[in-house]
Amino acid sequence: MSVFADYAQYYDIYYAGKDYDGECDFIEAAFARFHKTPHTVLDLACGTGNHGLRLRERGYAVTGVDRSAAMLEQCRKKAKARNLDVDLYEQDLRELKLQDRFDAAICMFDAIDYIPENEDLRTTLCAIRSHLQPGGVFLFDFWHAAPILRGHDPVRVREFPLGTGKLLRISTTTLHVARQVADVKFRVLAFEGNTLTGELEETHSLRYFQAQEMAFILEACGFEALHLCPAFDLDTAIDADTWHLVAIATPAKLKTGN
Template sequence: MDWFEEWFDSPLYEKLYSNRDEAEAVQLVELLIDELELNKCSKILDLGCGRGRHSINLNKRGFSVKGIDLSRQAIKTAREKVEKMGLDNIRFEVRDMRNPLDESFDAIVNLFTTFGYFESDEENASVFDSVVKMLKPDGIFVLDYLNAKKVRESYRPSDSGEFQGIHYDIERYISNGSIFKEIEFSGERVNGERTYSERVKLYPLEWFQEEMAKRNLVIDHVYGDYEGHAYDPETSSRLLIISHLKE
């Protein structure tokens, strides 16, 4: 079992990240709509949608949205949110992003570093093959990724804390071109100790430029944050790539 299959389905994942910034998700969606004229698109695929934060915000703005994720627990949570909110024209499905759907979309978004999880560069690049098979000609592909250079230079080696009576310790390190995060939970509520891992490949902008060009994905804009500032490898918090599929 890959690390993401085990960790993302764990109830401890939802508890640890329960306070993820909804305002940040709204800000990103606003950028996509206002700056990139995404309002011209009617059907959007959220590739690696997690618990549905961005899918729901896109749907609230009037888009038809489908979210896919490999985590059954994530999809279950996303469906529960939608049902509770009474939203229409939004669907969620358990699916591997490497396997394209038999549908086409006006735009595909891959947000909040839901990329670089696979062991090899070839596997990670295969996500682009999946994208081009599902994207309509001239359709938009958005990839929101970490700024690898800044991560290498400023990551925090360790963190610790508590929530709901559960203690956690986080260790971070870089090895073989990836950033690793080892998370250990302890306390009576977890019956001893449990350990999970995260691993994300640290790709520079040049890698994306090369791999996307091979697949006729033309990069139009590269932003460095959710406010729409230009990307700077030294200082930017994000690497936000906007591209379209060349006809």
Template sequence: MSSYVKYSEYYDLIYQDKDYEAECDFIELVFKKYSREPVKSVLDVGCGTGGHAIPLMKRGYSVTGIDVSATMLEKAKHRAAASGVTLDVYRKDIRSFNLKREFGACIEMFAVMDYLTETSDLQKALKNIRQHLREGSLFLFDFWNGLAVLRILPEVRVRTFEEKGIKLTRIVRPELDAINHICRINYDLLVKGTGKALEEVKETHTIRFYFPQEIRHHLEECGFKLLKFCPFPDLEGKADENTWSVAAIAKATGGGR
């Protein structure tokens, strides 16, 4: 699993235009439509810098976050404090963490699941998440849809971001390994700050794209029942072979404990 090493330092700048509030609207719609009782406590797996956790806390939810990146978690705590909330975060591996408590729902957003490239790791994570949920609790996550990845194909992308005197150009060069359902994403960041020399950051993130029925199978094997696939973040939409990012909505069943 990637810990975002150097990339994490510039994470919030790169994703400054990501509409976390709209995604939290989607999360709340899922809670209200599919939860058998009001959701109060939320486990945010792969919480990053708190992009979803903080807005959810401001909406009245109790949120606990875990992530493998210490840098991300420090940013999450600072952002939470600046927003007037206290966010409980832990540096944990999603395959083996144990918080010794249960939650009303679990979210795992922004393709965190795709960083589990081995089937055994995916099942460890799913079983572990199940242990932190009460029977009937919801589990919501999004993933790269293999049908769309192979149909549309990843492509080279270049984009420039600017904020507070920093200019960052990100070049994304994907390498597709179709037979193994893997995409290696090569990031090249060129960073120029006021009065500073040009900094170049290179990182490779290896992710796995999954197919919907594959996800259904693993959920059922690990104590969940799939409730719905939909485009992320469009609860009423219909996911198909052109939907790159698919949301899976599942509930914890009695078979996973």
């Protein structure tokens, strides 16, 4: 079963409190900081469109890509309800192949972490680079290894309202330190009153990175790393308590011989 196949139906309930508007403000601030004025934006692993649809409302032409048909269906419904035109494609980022090149690409909510293997990550980043215009910008966030290794919650339980009932989400995290991967098993229980009406389980495998490791990976894949910072603050220093980092990069210029 594909990751997010069942999880998608509750996704926007889980993250209703996430500051997507603030994150889009950050994205635009990053564009401005590095003198980028994009018109076209490629939203990679776009999910249900919580960043891309907001950017479309701000005037950008947005194309979304996600490997989950269920997440894309939620995105289409939201776009239609808000009368927004966005192009959506069901593709795995490791096999990204679109006809157009874009002024900017984003990959938000740590989605790059879902590509844990080195070769897959290289393939993905090279494909993203090839879909950017010269001088384009790629912005994404990711898990920071330092605080995860210092201390994570092996088990977390959260409750969410669901109509006249509730959702109970139990997440169990197992670290594979040598691979820098966290397996997060989600068990979701839906209740109507005290009656269990639905249950699902999915395991998500996510990689975590050190800042300089990510800078090296970007450069090895043909990018110039412009900036790494805490999510979502362009001016604060990264420290051992920074759980999420942002990388901002641009396709490296071709070197010419002397």
